[in-house]
Amino acid sequence: MTRTTITPESIQAARNWFAANALACIAEVKEGRVKVNDPERYFEDCRARHDAVLRGESDHTFALLQRAHFIQTGEMRPLLP
Numbered sequence: 852m853t854r855t856t857i858t859p860e861s862i863q864a865a866r867n868w869f870a871a872n873a874l875a876c877i878a879e880v881k882e883g884r885v886k887v888n889d890p891e892r893y894f895e896d897c898r899a900r901h902d903a904v905l906r907g908e909s910d911h912t913f914a915l916l917q918r919a920h921f922i923q924t925g926e927m928r929p930l931l932p
Contacts, residue, residue, distance in 0.1 A: 857919045865919035866904050873901035 877897045879885045887893045909915045921927050 861923040
């Protein structure tokens with residue numbers, strides 16, 4: 852297996868993907884497709900996640916690095932072999 856160096860552009864694209872996902876989570880609750888116990892707190896958590904990921908606070912996580920790798924190469928690396 853060859854090593855792939857993840858580019859800053861792929862990291863930013865992954866950040867954007869996760870940020871958009873946080874906003875989509877809010878939308879699905881507001882549209883009634885998903886129910887949560889405390890919508891306002893859930894929205895706050897989603898907004899905080901959105902802002903944190905755009906600041907790069909998740910750049911070290913497996914999920915973000917896996918998404919960046921997928922964006923860059925089209926290959927989804929498995930979590931476990």
